[in-house]
Amino acid sequence: MLAAFGGFEAVKPKAIKEDVQTIIEKGKCFYPVDKGGNPLRSTEIRVRFCETDALGHVNNTSYFAYLEEARLDFLEETHLDHCFILASTRCDFVAQAYYNQKLVVTTSIKKIGTKSFTLSHEIINKYSSKLIAQAEAVVVYFNFDTQESEPLPQELRNFLRQHLEETESVKRK
Incomplete structure (x- = not known):
């Protein structure tokens, strides 16, 4: 099974803050971290056969499903289920x-507005740490009863600020 991944071996660091950069440099596994070595919010995806196309690579529409999964994982942490709508999304295939x-x-926060916020995503090959795609999504705080957007609650703003993008992409090979 390892041959399918170019012979790379999955290695989990004992202490992620100390070991992650070494593991990335050795090219064994990708663990996204911020400048301080703290883990970034991330979602792991295994590409299924049905997500590929006739050319053998992941079809462009599948990336949006991956982004949705990561976005929902992130939004679940807010404990404000069903209060959001997606205003726009884009993906650059690298x-x-x-x-x-x-x-x-x-997943990180790029911008916090009055009624919306912008998520920033990177899709990375876990074993080579190669950048596959970069994406953004604008999410609006929405009241489904009144069918109108509303200002972001202070509790949500505080949560989003904790994930505000103050990171650099980890150097990749």
């Missing part, structure tokens, strides 16, 4: 991904 690869989707 490299190809293939069946059975493990991908990591990082």
Whole structure:
């Protein structure tokens, strides 16, 4: 099974803050961290065969499903279920991904507005740490009873500030 991943071996660091950079440099596994070595919010995806196309790579529409999964994982942490709508999303495809690869989707906050916020995502090959895609999504705080957007509650703003993008992308090979 390791041959499918170019012979790379998944290695989990004992202490992520101390070991992660060494593991990334050795090219064994990708664990996204901020400048202080703290883990970034991430979602792991294994590419299924049905997500590929006739050319053998992941179809462009599948990336939006990966982004949705990461976005929902992130929003679940707010404990404000069903208060959000997606206003826009975009994805820049940088490299190809293939069946059975493990991908990591990082999520951070790029911008906090009055009634919305912008999520920033990177999709990375877990074992080579190669950037596959970069994406953004604008999410609006929404009242479904009145069918109108509303200002972000202070509790949500505080949560979002904790994830405000103050990070650099980890250097990749």
